[in-house]
Amino acid sequence: MSTISKNAVLPEKRPSEDMKSNKQFLYPSYLLENQLMDAVQNGDLNEALSIIESLSTSERPKYAFQPLRSAKNQLISICTLYTRAILRGGASQEVASTLNMTYMLEIENCQTEQELSDLEYDMLVRFIEGLNKSRATQYSNIINEAIAYIQSHILEDLSLQAISSHCKVNPSYLSHLFKKEVGVSTVQFINQKKIEESKYFLLHTNQSIADLAKKFNFCNQSYFTAQFKYYTSMTPKQFRDSRPI
Template sequence: MENIYTKLEQTMAKNRYMSYIHPSYELERMLVQAIQTMDINTSIDILKQINALERASLSKKPLNSLKYSLIGSCTIFARAVIDAGLDAETAFILSDYYINFIDEATSIKAAEKLEYDMLNDFIKVLKRHKEYYYNPLINRVIQYIRTNIEKKLSLQEISSYVNVHPNYLSSAFKKEVGKNLIEYINELKISAIKGYMDYTNLSISEVSYTFNFNHITYFSRFFKKHTGLTPKEYRNQSLASKASGGGI
């Protein structure tokens, strides 16, 4: 196998001969900083500066070369928002989502547009996260709830996880978030259930089982109490809305 250092030297010599140089690390660092401060306009301006330079040749096929470059951009964006405080799972889900879009791109123009869409969405998701950014204790609680939303969660369990007294956690959560812990859990649970109803082919009974309800009757009561609709009514509305091209 060819020595990697020899290969590096050969490539550097070739790049010098062709007057090619990778975009400066300083520009990349500035882009990361703009992302982390959620400054979309500056982020776009810096990305345009980077893209005004010649891209690295990563494949003999121009579209494939661009796709590989965009996957690199996606990695930079994801790491930037994680370092700014977004939970890694959310960042990686968004990253996977866009990598699939990149893979499916059929033209250079479409792929180039994806990079700016991707940048915008990473910043939007980070902004939304920051809107709900609380003190470290409450952030740990919220992260635990989000990670375990399919389970039956209780104040006792969560307070044990964060190692504080239940009464203290209840009071602190209400003061910081503006609603009690159980209300918050129920809101997130309903949102998660709707996601399953909208984007999976699971039956209503399977969704009920996924969220650990003892019986589908209890599940239906819980869902109607918080949405005004039975699960079946909600799913029918969701399917009708998709068929008409609208949204719930």
């Protein structure tokens, strides 16, 4: 059996072990945050309120040196996540975008951390209410199923054939019904959803625009940029540069 010499140099502790022992890597509770987004997507207000109550007792990470700015940046991030969650849950683009823009402005208008804390609860309630109302008054079962399929496969190369196969209807029938109820073609709807989803990656990651075009299955970066500008009136770079510091 081999032995270790007294003079042998032992390997340093692995970085992952250092990270586990360092308190700053424990915040926020990603498990709770994931559960919160699931609750928002499912329109479960009671569950979401219970989770956010647990999160409120945890130490929050710092997003800026100035406390008020840090709290604002965190709430901006949460607002973006709520927007994505209710879109995945079946909310209309109009409802999600209106809530997003409304609360982005509200966040910036807050003057104290207490105002932001109050707004956090109000924002959660309004997003879930918006989702549930949108679900109740929106589309037929077939179109809701088609939209849910699109949202859950948004990173894939979606086709009318694949969507209609999932919904067990004829492609021509689905195309006609989709345009009639939603007001846009399936291709337009898919591109719009891809652009909305790509905003999160532009704001919260450093992935290149070319990589994002590939991630969302656009044929090339130029087409991605053209579609992004069509739906947002900005290029992806302009949108990324506009994010709060």
